[in-house]
Amino acid sequence: MKATLKVWRGLDAAAGHFETYDVPFEPGQSVLDGLRWIRANHDPSLAIRFSCINANACKECMMELDGETVYACTARLESREMVLEPLHNKKLVRDLVTEIAPPAERFKAT
Amino acid sequence: MREPKAEPMQVETDVLIIGSGGAGMYAAIAAARAGAQVFLADRSLIGRGGATVMAQMTVAVALGAETPDHWSHHLADTIQAGRGLTDERLARLLCEEGPDCIREMDTWGVGWARRDGHITQAFAPGHDRPRCAYVDFLNTGPAVSKTLRTVVNKTIGIHKAGDLLVVDLVRRDGEVTGAVALHLASGAAVTIAAKATIVAAGGLTRLYRRNSASANMGGDGYALALRAGAPLIDMEFVQFFPIGHLAPRLIGMDPIMWDPFRYKLGGRLLNANREEFTERYGTREDGKYVITRDLATYAIIKEVEAGRGSPHGGAFLSFEHCPAAALRAAFGPVIDRLAANDIDLTKMPVEVAPIAHYHMGGVTADARMETEVPGLLVAGEAVGGANGANRLSGNAITEAFVFGRRAGRSAAERAHGRRHGFASTDARGALDLLAADGGRELNTAAMIQALQATMADDVGPFRTEAKLTRALTTIDELTGALRDRPAGDGKPFDMRRIEWLDLRNMLLVARVVARAALMRAESRGAHQREDFPGVLSEWQLNQVARLRGDDVAFASVPIVAEVAAQ
Numbered sequence: 001m002k003a004t005l006k007v008w009r010g011l012d013a014a015a016g017h018f019e020t021y022d023v024p025f026e027p028g029q030s031v032l033d034g035l036r037w038i039r040a041n042h043d044p045s046l047a048i049r050f051s052c053i054n055a056n057a058c059k060e061c062m063m064e065l066d067g068e069t070v071y072a073c074t075a076r077l078e079s080r081e082m083v084l085e086p087l088h089n090k091k092l093v094r095d096l097v098t099e100i101a102p103p104a105e106r107f108k109a110t
Numbered sequence: 111m112r113e114p115k116a117e118p119m120q121v122e123t124d125v126l127i128i129g130s131g132g133a134g135m136y137a138a139i140a141a142a143r144a145g146a147q148v149f150l151a152d153r154s155l156i157g158r159g160g161a162t163v164m165a166q167m168t169v170a171v172a173l174g175a176e177t178p179d180h181w182s183h184h185l186a187d188t189i190q191a192g193r194g195l196t197d198e199r200l201a202r203l204l205c206e207e208g209p210d211c212i213r214e215m216d217t218w219g220v221g222w223a224r225r226d227g228h229i230t231q232a233f234a235p236g237h238d239r240p241r242c243a244y245v246d247f248l249n250t251g252p253a254v255s256k257t258l259r260t261v262v263n264k265t266i267g268i269h270k271a272g273d274l275l276v277v278d279l280v281r282r283d284g285e286v287t288g289a290v291a292l293h294l295a296s297g298a299a300v301t302i303a304a305k306a307t308i309v310a311a312g313g314l315t316r317l318y319r320r321n322s323a324s325a326n327m328g329g330d331g332y333a334l335a336l337r338a339g340a341p342l343i344d345m346e347f348v349q350f351f352p353i354g355h356l357a358p359r360l361i362g363m364d365p366i367m368w369d370p371f372r373y374k375l376g377g378r379l380l381n382a383n384r385e386e387f388t389e390r391y392g393t394r395e396d397g398k399y400v401i402t403r404d405l406a407t408y409a410i411i412k413e414v415e416a417g418r419g420s421p422h423g424g425a426f427l428s429f430e431h432c433p434a435a436a437l438r439a440a441f442g443p444v445i446d447r448l449a450a451n452d453i454d455l456t457k458m459p460v461e462v463a464p465i466a467h468y469h470m471g472g473v474t475a476d477a478r479m480e481t482e483v484p485g486l487l488v489a490g491e492a493v494g495g496a497n498g499a500n501r502l503s504g505n506a507i508t509e510a511f512v513f514g515r516r517a518g519r520s521a522a523e524r525a526h527g528r529r530h531g532f533a534s535t536d537a538r539g540a541l542d543l544l545a546a547d548g549g550r551e552l553n554t555a556a557m558i559q560a561l562q563a564t565m566a567d568d569v570g571p572f573r574t575e576a577k578l579t580r581a582l583t584t585i586d587e588l589t590g591a592l593r594d595r596p597a598g599d600g601k602p603f604d605m606r607r608i609e610w611l612d613l614r615n616m617l618l619v620a621r622v623v624a625r626a627a628l629m630r631a632e633s634r635g636a637h638q639r640e641d642f643p644g645v646l647s648e649w650q651l652n653q654v655a656r657l658r659g660d661d662v663a664f665a666s667v668p669i670v671a672e673v674a675a676q
Contacts, residue, residue, distance in 0.1 A: 011601060028359030028451070039555040039605070047603045051159040051324035055364040057252060058158045058324060074362040093295050094603040104263075105156040107271035107293050107300070109119040 001025055003077040005034055007046065008085040013092040018083075019043075025077040030054070031084070032061055032072035035096070047095035048072070062087060063096045072096075118290070118299035118541060122532075123149035123269065124525035125518070126289060126304035128276050129331065131160030132510030133490025133517070134310035135258035136211070140518025141308075142267035146525050148518075149302060150268055151291065153275040154326055157259040160312050161323040161468075161491060162510055165251030166364045168234055168242030170504025171208040176231035176240040181205040183238055188505060191236045191402070192498020193635040194650045195344060197670040199477045200496035203516065204509050211511035212243060220257040221245050232373055234503040235402050242504045247442040248367055254507060274300065276330070277611060278540035279307060279338040279486065280532060286338055286485035287531040290540035292611065297602045299544040303532030305525035306485055308517045309335055309473065313491040314348070317620050318466035319559075319566040322351055322366045328612050329619030331492040335473040336618065336662075340481040342655045343494040343667075345619075346626035347470035347636045349501055350571045352406035353379070354465025357422040360451050365465055367444070368427055369503075374440045379410070380426040380459065381418040387425075404500055404636055407464040407571050414463075424463030429455040464571060468506055470497045470636060471623075474654065479517035485524070485531075489517035495652070495670070499635025546595040554597055554609035557588055561616060569624050574641045578628040585624065589617045622655045622662055629653060629664060 003023045010016025021042060023034040035048050052058040054073055061072040064085040072084075090098035099106070125141045127134045130152040138150045152159060172184040184205040189196045216222055216229070222243045223230040231240040245253040262268055273294040280288045280301070288303040311331030315321035332342055353372070355365040371377055381387045388401055391409040401409070410425045420426050429437060434456050438445055445455075453460060472494030479487045490510040497505060561584075568581035592614065598607030630653065632646040633639050651666045 026359065028361070030361050036555070040553070040559050041556070044553050044555040044606050044609065045550075045598075045604075047605050049154075049603070051154045051326045052164060052364075053325055054361060055164055056362040057163045057364065058155065060155060060158070076361070094601070097603045099295060101155050101272045105270045105272045107151075107274045107295070109121055109300070 001027065001079045003034055003079055004081040005038065006081055006083045007038070007096065009046070009095050011094050023077065029077045030073050031065060031070070031075040031077055031082065034077050035072060047093070047097045049097045060100070062100060064088065118301050119293070121149060121300060121302045122530060123147050123302065124305050125149070125521040126151065126302050126307045128289070128307065128309050128334070129160060129311035130156045131310065131312055131490065132162035132254055132258060132507060133492070133514035134308070135262050136511050136514030137308050137310055137489050137518035137521070138268045139258070139261055139265050140515045141522040142265045144519055144522035146267065146522035148268045149271060149304065150262070151271045151274040151276060151302070153294070154272065156270045156272050157255050157262065159324050159326040161327060162507065163251050163255040164323055164364050165254070165507055166248040166367050167250055167369055168232060168244040168504045169212065169250060169507040170234065170237060170242050170502060171212045171508055172205060172241060173209050173212060173229060173231060173243070175228040179239055179241060181209065184208070184241060187237050188497070188502050191500050191502040193500055193645070194498065195634070195652060195669055196498035197495030199670055200475070200493065203477050204496055204505060204512050207512045207516070208508045211508070211515060215254065215257060215511070218257050218261050220253050234373060236502045237504070244370065247444055248370065250507070275608065275611065276334060277544060279334050280537045280540070281338060282531045282533055282536050284339065284484065285531060286483055287533070287536065290537050290544070292544055292607070294603055294608065297600050297604060299541055301532070301534060301537050301541070303530045305528045305530060306487060306521035308487045308489055308521050309492050310489040310514065310517070311492055313469035314619050314623070315466040315469070317562065317565045317616055317623070319562040320354060320365070320463070321466040322354055322364065328616045330615050331488070332472060332622070333615035333618045335481065335486065335488065335492070336622070336655070336657050338483055338486055339657070340483045340486055341474050342471060342622060343474045343652050344471035344499070345622045345655055346630050346653065347499050348466060348623065349403065349468040349470060349636045350407045350464040351467035352403055352410055352464050353427055353462035354467070355460065356420070356424040356463040357461040358451065358453065360453065362447060366467065368460070368462060371429065371440055375429055375432050375436065378428045378431065379406070380428055381413050382420060383418060384426065387413050387418070402500070403503070404638070408638065410464060411572060420461040422461050422463070424461045426459035427462045428459035430457070430459065468501055470494070470499065470501055478520040479513055480520055487517045487521050489513040499637060543596060547600070548596040548598055548607065548610065550597070550599070552591070552597040552606065552610070554606050554613060557591065557613055558609060558616070560584070561588055561613070561620060565620055569620070569627060571636065572638050572640050573627050574639065575628065578624050581624045582621065582628070585617055585621050588613070592617065625662060626653050626655065626664065
């Protein structure tokens with residue numbers, strides 16, 4: 001099966017663009033699986049953040065799928081076009097990565 | 111080289127802690143309570159990456175709440191599991207101080223499961239009595255992490271810094287004086303001056319294709335310590351968890367989730383013919399869960415090799431003999447999460463297979479958690495030796511607490527009244543690395559996958575000279591391809607640069623693991639050589655690795671024994 005992931009890319013929230021990737025998958029696989037496949041097979045510069053991969057423990061892979069906030073590790077790939085964007089209510093870092101840490105847990109020079 | 115970047119951002123602290131899992135957070139609390147200013151750095155979010163948050167299982171500790179117990183019994187079991195290689199000073203510390211930490215966590219409101227007014231303690235393989243505390247359902251790690259995050263937030267003197275990837279430790283006259291880090295969200299270089307530094311960055315399970323910890327655990331801590339001059343011990347001993355989830359695809363859950371249900375319900379391990387098979391390898395189960403991890407791993411892999419594996423290359427795990435009500439009582443809401451993945455345990459087995467889970471090896475430390483290098487301490491899974499050749503179920507969270515607390519106190523003592531020894535000239539090498547304008551052509555994500563495949567296939571639980579030699583060739587090739595300047599553009603959240611820095615650590619640590627495994631010409635605990643079956647008494651020693659120039663040198667040292675119980 002094949003999913004088409006339309007992924008927002010950019011370093012500036014006002015000047016981004018979409019790139020579209022066809023991703024092979026087996027039923028049950030997650031959107032994060034698809035994004036990791038893109039990185040290993042097409043473009044390692046695509047920025048995503050995750051650490052637990054699968055367990056819904058780290059809460060890092062929050063993004064927007066078709067305008068809804070999801071965890072990419074628990075959203076399933078489907079054989080259709082799926083639009084992935086960074087969270088609009090958080091400061092953009094790059095591509096699908098936004099500043100999601102509480103302010104007191106962000107680095108700042110002391 | 112591009113134009114010189116702006117000066118790095120600078121931080122000063124008494125105690126730098128690298129990694130905010132269970133060990134790092136416990137260390138931060140202990141150091142701050144002892145009066146030190148603490149800088150708690152994590153490459154990811156604070157208290158959410160690492161291994162602790164993923165640990166859905168149990169915590170071994172001789173509370174004596176369920177049946178009479180004493181830490182010396184826990185120590186005897188830990189030493190027995192370690193197959194003759196356990197550092198008894200460290201194991202004793204773990205067992206003796208474990209109860210105090212568990213009670214401290216209890217007062218902090220972690221919510222240990224209780225029965226009849228006492229903390230419930232469950233049986234786990236390798237323990238002589240019920241000794242393992244937990245939080246229902248499958249919630250031990252998340253509850254522990256949340257509790258520690260709350261205490262960290264309430265403790266005065268802890269400065270938290272997420273998205274900060276430590277690149278190298280900085281030394282002056284042989285002492286660690288701080289570190290250089292990359293701030294991921296901005297791409298900026300940061301120097302951290304510290305009077306004491308604790309590496310609590312966990313283990314190396316990310317070196318393997320299938321693993322049970324987070325993507326943060328790529329051996330960073332071992333590589334940082336090694337490059338700073340500290341020796342690593344027992345690096346050949348990688349623990350595989352026998353029944354990691356394999357199929358059908360299960361999302362939103364930790365792959366090691368099946369273990370507690372085997373404890374509670376006696377799930378049956380079956381081969382492709384739906385026959386129980388562990389007795390072929392010397393261990394009858396009789397519906398109970400008594401087989402140790404190394405033996406279960408061996409049985410599953412051998413059954414697959416014999417052509418009797420499950421469709422995805424593992425074994426079936428079946429709870430089909432259990433009534434639906436018993437499943438609901440044991441699994442609670444997990445039953446609904448399984449249903450969302452189209453898994454109904456009353457009607458179908460799942461497939462399981464061994465998965466990289468924990469590293470017994472690590473940085474050598476004394477009972478104060480100080481390494482050979484002044485100013486450098488370690489805590490948690492980063493410490494080597496406490497679990498010998500095979501870790502007992504339930505000891506990982508206990509060591510995170512105990513070693514973390516001890517390291518925090520020792521670091522605060524060292525920092526007290528000491529002046530900073532950090533000089534920016536000593537940080538030049540690491541800062542130059544971060545300032546480099548690297549190539550754009552490397553596919554770092556694919557290189558990590560290639561390394562993970564090699565480690566899984568050739569440096570897995572069952573090893574031969576041919577496989578290990580082949581792995582070392584692949585590691586050499588990948589190291590050559592990586593070259594010496596980081597990939598990527600150096601802008602915010604530059605994944606290629608992050609992965610380049612990760613590969614620098616992963617390839618170094620992979621080389622140490624494979625070389626140690628190649629030298630140990632026997633089979634012991636988690637290290638099984640198919641060309642050298644059986645334990646040899648002349649190998650009852652620890653192998654210690656040190657960096658010598660760009661190469662790794664090994665030496666053999668006698669094990670650290672100590673009179674156990676008093």
